[in-house]
Amino acid sequence: MSGRVQLILGGALSAVFLLAAALSLVWVPHDVAALNIADRLRPPGGAYLLGTDQFGRDMLSMLMVGARSSIAVALVAVGIGMGVGVPLGLLAAANRSGWLDEVVMRMNDLIFAFPALVIAILITAVLGPSALNAILAIGIFNIPVFARVTRGAALSLWTLDYILAARVAGKGRARISVEHILPNIASLLIVQGSIQFSLGILAEAGLSYVGLGAQPPTPSWGRMLAEAQTMIYTHPLLAVLPGLAIVLMVLGLNLMGDGLRDALDPRLRRVAR
């Protein structure tokens, strides 16, 4: 699949969910907090486009609001990871083999040594389950990922002649990092960002599946899955719909990341021509 097709397909998939999430801020077909036992377990069609769950809540509305919390959690978590991890990685690469490099990378090793989801469960268990704590837990584990990727890519750039030329021009390490290194690893970070974004969505779904994410009555994809579990043989659609939402969102983000990398890099553009 060419980069262009990937970008369009992935962008379209992601855009559908982003739009649905944005729309849910101002309008949803039905109130997701209102229980309507009379309309419980309706099949798709009629007033309820995707049917209703066992409490008579509209599935479409719940998926839309669920997209909102999934995206918000993953986005902020990636933001934390990038915002802290990338500067740390740049710093470590600029002071290669110095004590700063050692400290940053050993801290990374420390975080890496813990299984991410278990710690996330621990954090939410200690601080209490909430969307905010889920963000924090997922965000912290994004930091070493971005620091590693940034440092690795930056180290190979530091040996290039144009970095040497910039040093001859008297530029300091911080300035070179921002002006020369960062733009040249941006495409890598975007790809990594989209991967971490999709992992974040998976992690959020996992946490809310075990009840440690966004709390009721706020709907979330993970909890919708958990609640549908008991009815999976009688009403499979209740589990299939949130599951499908997670799969398509993650797929869309990954395709978009790959496509973006091809589109953003002027060197790859030239080869394609």
Next chain:
Amino acid sequence: MIAVQGLSVAIGGTPLLRGVSFGIDRGQILGLVGESGSGKSMTALAIMGLLPPGAHAAGRVVLDGTDLLGLSEPQMCDMRGRQIGMIFQEPMTALNPVQSIGDQVAETLVIHRAATRSEALRAARRRLDRVGLPEGRFPLGRFPHELSGGQRQRVCIAMAIALRPQLLIADEPTTALDVTTQARILDLLKGLVEEERMGLLLITHDLAVVAGMADRLAVMRAGEIVEQGPVADVLRERRHPYTRALVEASAHHPGADLRPTDRPLLQVAGAVRDYPQPRLRLFARPAPFRAVDEVSFEVRRGESVGLVGESGCGKSTLTRAILGLEPLQGGEIRLDGQAVSAGQRMQASLRRKMNVVFQDPYGSFNPRHRVARLIAEPFHLTGRPVDADARVAEALVSVGLTPEDRHKFIHEFSGGQRQRIAIARALITRPELIVLDEAVSALDVRVRAQILDLLADLRARLGLSYLFISHDLHVVRAITDRVLVMQAGRIVEQGPTEKVLRAPEHPYTKELLAAAPVLEVPP
């Protein structure tokens, strides 16, 4: 033995090779010469059946009566290695770093089921002995990173000749090597061709290499062979204008006669640079490696000084120390009377007085910035002057480009144009000393001649001083007044360029001169 007849290659309708025809007999060497992009390597890949995806080949490549272009991929796999061997330019990347050299040489034999593993290893041993890597110092278990560039190229040659192929293709086999190593590798290839009765297709950009090696010479331009024949005839008659231009460019000498002043600009006195060595044992700290050892010299205003030596002799380290990028452990470097305080933050006013042009025209620029921003980078030192745009335009014009080029990205330029941009960047702060670190080594001969002219012209107009670092004695002769010869961190000989190159005194200088291929052009 092999005959290429009317070989044409096109990618997506764009022709890359047009009607290429030549033949090589057993024990014969054909030199294929041309500039980058002329289709030399494409010819080799077409013969090997290794064209990039999307490329389509037409014509005939006949090896012993079989048309190679008509063979299927499995049949071609059988040919490669068995009938045709190939050596690449870059010995650093042509070997797998995690396999021992014995395994890599034996692999060819095992793949072609010519031998069992133990037999293959014995054969690999014989091959390595033959290419000058004797058992005592180079057991089969050695890994590529334990070898020097020349030794790795020998391993590549041993791999290529493991099955005694009829045809050996060598694509720029010595371009990445030092002159003395180059001479030894060329000797080895020549000996192998005679002994094994192989045909050798020697692809190179260097006419001097071909002149000393090949029986026949084919000159290639833009996908076509413009002239071919016995080497001596082609070089003597030079019927095609392109051959003439190539030969002239190879022997180019910018004819400027400049008188340097007596005032010193750069003074290096007793410079010492040590690198700590890794610990081999827990408590014994090994003596540091001395990369630059008590080096002293001077560059006067308006003077062009050459610094010659092979890789690892310390010339790059010395350059970095002069540029204030690495600290010294002893001695001092003064520019215009002021000490270069390496390692610490240097005064901008001092830094402004020197700049540098690097070897690789592709790695010297941030690919994400436009030319105007690339050239203006050294303004960081002086603060951006009000007439910055005008000065960028002026710098571009002075290196032979147009002011409009400043809106382009670097990948829109050729190697020679990039090197011009690198010079423009070095000129922008109006420095007094420019360090040229192998600045023309990666360029084609005709482009190199143009850049040398440009450098001579800029020096005459702006009164610049050059420190010209190179391994190529010919280029040094063309552009410098004085030359320093460096070996193992020390300067072993220095003096006026003509005198040193004509009557060298130090044995190392003599060795360098003897190894450098010479292009004797009959008038």
